[in-house]
Amino acid sequence: MRIVKFKINVSLAEFTNTFLSFGIILIVALLAAELSPNLNLHRAIYSFWASSLLLIPAIYLYISLGKLAKSNNYWLLLWSFSFVAYLVHLFYEVFVISGNVKETFVAGGTAIATGKLILGLWWGIDVALAWFTDSSAKWIQIERIGINICVGLSFLVILIFQEGLARSLGVILAIAIVVALLVRSQDPLNNQNIADLPPGSFGLPFLGETISLAWDNHKFYRDRLQKYGSVFKTHLFGKPVIAFIGPEAFTFFLDQKYFTREQANPQPIQELLDWESLPLLDGEKHRDRKNLILQAFTPQAFDKYIPLIEEVATYYLKQWEQLGSFAWIPEYRKLSASLTNALFTGGVPGPTSEAVGEIIETFVKGFTSVPVNLRWNGYGKALQSRDKLLALIDKAIAQHRQQPQQDMLGILLQTRREDGSSLTDEQLRREVLHLFFAAYGGIYISLTFLSMTLAQHPEMMMLAREEVNAQVPDGSLNMERLQNLVYLKKLAYEIRRFYPINAATFFAKVKQECEFQNYRIPKDWGAVGGIHTTMHLPQVFPEPEQFKPCRFAPEKFAALPQNSYVPHGGGAPDSHRCPGEDLITVLIKVIAVHLLRKYNWELPPQNLELNCNLFPIPQDGLKVNFGLNK
């Protein structure tokens, strides 16, 4: 049953609920005054309290629901009844206690009396507008914000400076305002129409689905792909986000017309990366910077790094030969530390570089820590490690200037734009900081999976060994010789498809509202591309859970849909695609050659299941029995 005909449809139940509450509160207020020595004064005071009691839920609803409040019947009723109670309060103050309007100004002071009367008049006008118009006009919306601020603040100030129940009401009103503001700021939909959004869940208030993502980021994307399909919405790091999985969705996600990386990543990621490096930039600034960085990732540049890689490999292989049995992951971590330190600062393999590895480890942990800097906690220590790495890079830049070297830092110092200009030292140190982060994990994880795969598949170990013996049985390596290792190339590609290395790209932000597969993609929402899930779609990679290097035979690779093989992201080299892609192929080939020329290895019984780390690795650290090939 509807009792009001205007644009607002207040039901009898809604009206009865609020009217009864209003009636009871006001009657109790007026009767309670009977118990006090000054009846009229207390009727004025208690009716103000009654108005406050109704105002608290009204203000809460108005703030937390935003523009939707105009269609919220409980807000309208509470707002109106609170106003009526305020009129009762004014009646007692003006006509019963003071006698008339003129005396009210004398008794209460002109400023206060004027304020109270203007407030009543404005509030009355707003209540009338709320009942008799649809409130969609911009000026009414602005007017309503104004009156809510005035009423809320006036009541707050009056109540909080009193004692007893009045102060308690003031505190409750303040809490209601703060909570409503928080709820509103966290509401991912913030008054949006939700019918045309992709499927998905926003999870818990405030936290969204961040905990599930942090717990196991690969499972997070896998489960949701299964439940909602290749485009779904979620809520991560305080922001609504849409995930894109599969070649078509991934290609859409890479469209720079709709998506940008600028200001797109959570603030802690930006702080850890010292606010400015490739993954956090976009547009012309990114393209310009990327083209300079890419000069250190050419085949000619790789030819300069290969001797460094071989030196580091030889250093550790000798140690492993002596160790015989060991856990391979800690060893690969040391190798990765020595290699990154050699490439980015000119360090030599061994304990000094391994100590840098410890700093990188602490730095990387910051990306999955609670982002509060307490100095002694994970995030605080990560920030300190960031600064240690930056200091190390500064020192290396100075040393490289004095004595030029052929490592990656040396080449980055020589890169030039067409007009001859180069990166400033400030830009360079931040890019190298990010390179430490980007390369360290990628290196030890891909080498871990190379060794594990070859041990688990003796037929692949045999094919790879035959290729090494046939093509590069001895001597130093270079890009030309590595070209001939076609089986190892396929293996290197399948490792990055098969194993869960990166679950997703860096975050992007929606630049302008757009549509994908009839779903609305709202402006300013976050966006992310699913990497591992994209490479495990059976329609693109048949039998995705089988490890098959043959899928990367050149003709099969060329026939794959655009952006289906995306372990390093997608798009053109000067987009956000990882520049380390070919370097990792080179690295896997070089290490595989050095392993297969001389050594054999077996995995003793152990738990090879992958853990839930950001980059999952075998639970027991990949124990190995290692020795010379007989």
Ligand code: HEM
């Ligand atoms: C197995 C090893 C590696 C994998 C799987 C990998 C993967 C990725 C992914 C997924 C991205 C983000 C793409 C995006 O947000 O769209 C990325 C970015 C990046 N990676 Fe790698 N990476 C690896 C190794 C390396 C290495 C060895 C280096 C450098 C020596 C490197 C340097 C970078 C840089 C500089 C970016 C930022 C690119 C940009 O935003 O323009 N990565 N990588």
